Amino acid sequence: MRLNGEIPVGRGEEDGMDGEMNSLNYSIGGVGQKLTVGYALTSKKKRSFLQPKFLSLARSKGICFIAIDLNRPLADQGPFDIVLHKLLRKEWWDIIEDYRQKHPEVTVLDPPNAIQHLNNRQSMLQDVADLNLSDYHGKVGVPRQLVVKKDPSSIPYEVTKAGLKLPLVAKPLLVDGSAKSHELFLAYDEFSLSELEPPLVLQEFVNHVLLCLIVGGILFKIFIVGETITVVRRFSLPDVTNHELAKVDGVFRFPRVSCAAATADDAELDPSIAELPPRPLLERLVRELRLRLGIQLFNIDMIREIGSRDVFHVIDINYFPGYGKMPDYEHIFTDFLLSLVQNKYKKRPTT
Numbered sequence: 001m002r003l004n005g006e007i008p009v010g011r012g013e014e015d016g017m018d019g020e021m022n023s024l025n026y027s028i029g030g031v032g033q034k035l036t037v038g039y040a041l042t043s044k045k046k047r048s049f050l051q052p053k054f055l056s057l058a059r060s061k062g063i064c065f066i067a068i069d070l071n072r073p074l075a076d077q078g079p080f081d082i083v084l085h086k087l088l089r090k091e092w093w094d095i096i097e098d099y100r101q102k103h104p105e106v107t108v109l110d111p112p113n114a115i116q117h118l119n120n121r122q123s124m125l126q127d128v129a130d131l132n133l134s135d136y137h138g139k140v141g142v143p144r145q146l147v148v149k150k151d152p153s154s155i156p157y158e159v160t161k162a163g164l165k166l167p168l169v170a171k172p173l174l175v176d177g178s179a180k181s182h183e184l185f186l187a188y189d190e191f192s193l194s195e196l197e198p199p200l201v202l203q204e205f206v207n208h209v210l211l212c213l214i215v216g217g218i219l220f221k222i223f224i225v226g227e228t229i230t231v232v233r234r235f236s237l238p239d240v241t242n243h244e245l246a247k248v249d250g251v252f253r254f255p256r257v258s259c260a261a262a263t264a265d266d267a268e269l270d271p272s273i274a275e276l277p278p279r280p281l282l283e284r285l286v287r288e289l290r291l292r293l294g295i296q297l298f299n300i301d302m303i304r305e306i307g308s309r310d311v312f313h314v315i316d317i318n319y320f321p322g323y324g325k326m327p328d329y330e331h332i333f334t335d336f337l338l339s340l341v342q343n344k345y346k347k348r349p350t351t
């Protein structure tokens with residue numbers, strides 16, 4: 001588990017993949033090993049992930065990145081050892097699934113059906129809930145939540161029927177990498193929720209600040225790259241007090257909190273807030289989720305329940321998150337890519 005400084009990166013617009021072809025092809029550096037990674041990423045993801053320092057380290061280790069041309073059949077490109085992908089286009093899912101089935105020798109990161117499980121905020125947390133991790137160096141659960149598919153007028157009734165406690169965080173049901181899917185609202189009463197546009201997930205807000213700090217609570221962002229776990233601390237929303245709840249009505253859109261600029265790793269924090277979740281708990285959670293989800297590249301957002309030391313809630317899981325801001329991502333990622341191929345060779349029977 002590493003807790004180094006963050007790598008500053010600018011943000012770009014959210015869009016699909018641009019029309020560029022092979023702009024990041026690199027010849028293989030002077031090492032014996034060759035590894036060809038095809039990538040199909042949004043322009044934003046390319047900018048944040050394929051940074052010059054990473055590409056040059058990869059090149060020195062014999063890893064070559066090739067942009068996949070979406071205007072040509074995938075099977076005519078490569079050959080690739082690994083395909084890395086995160087795109088907004090709907091047509092892509094069928095293309096990559098078909099390719100994966102016809103080319104089992106290529107490691108596709110990650111399988112499209114597994115990613116789709118994380119692209120829906122209802123199914124995303126299901127495996128954590130099913131795991132029922134309690135009494136294992138702590139407890140991990142998920143907040144109670146309700147899905148509203150259509151008819152916002154039924155929300156007040158549904159919220160009361162489900163016994164959900166206010167305030168509620170309203171999140172778009174589907175997560176597709178677009179800015180809209182990250183538009184979140186905090187609702188102080190159930191009636192105002194009818195103003196929002198379904199499909200939505202209404203999630204109980206978990207208070208997670210120990211003292212009434214002005215800056216807000218702390219969120220643990222747990223980055224997973226294969227077997228490697230890296231945890232960083234980010235600032236989160238402040239608690240909602242009962243006094244505030246009684247006084248305020250309405251739904252309020254909140255800005256992107258807990259983004260890379262909200263790093264709390266260098267902040268002077270009360271040790272009871274800053275203490276990371278126990279390592280054995282994280283290892284167990286990640287091992288189980290990797291197995292159940294069938295995914296190698298994701299992160300988990302976790303908060304510690306107010307007043308507890310070891311009760312945690314997972315509130316979000318993201319596929320292929322902003323690794324460009326993960327400390328030491330260059331080394332972690334290149335080692336991971338190389339390990340995939342080494343493992344493949346190890347598994348091959350000798351003739």
Ligand SMILES: Nc1ncnc2c1ncn2[C@@H]1O[C@H](COP(=O)(O)OP(=O)(O)OP(=O)(O)O)[C@@H](O)[C@H]1O
Pocket residue numbers: 143169171181182183184203204205206207219235236237257258301303315316318
């Ligand atoms: N149930 C909750 N209880 C307390 N705080 C929450 C809850 N849900 C979300 N938050 C706060 O809102 C932030 C954004 O929520 P969430 O992570 O679900 O959104 P997102 O758009 O999927 O974010 P990401 O950029 O990580 O994909 C969290 O980092 C946390 O600070």
Ligand SMILES: O=P(O)(O)O[C@H]1[C@H](O)[C@@H](O)[C@H](OP(=O)(O)O)[C@@H](OP(=O)(O)O)[C@H]1O
Pocket residue numbers: 044045048049086176177178258259260261318320321322323324325
């Ligand atoms: O790096 P932080 O601040 O933690 O936030 C990330 C989000 O969690 C990811 O969801 C973003 O990836 P997508 O835009 O592909 O969903 C990711 O986008 P990026 O990789 O393009 O920076 C980031 O916005």
Ligand SMILES: [Mg+2]
Pocket residue numbers: 301316
């Ligand atoms: Mg999040």
Ligand SMILES: [Mg+2]
Pocket residue numbers: 175316317318
């Ligand atoms: Mg998310």
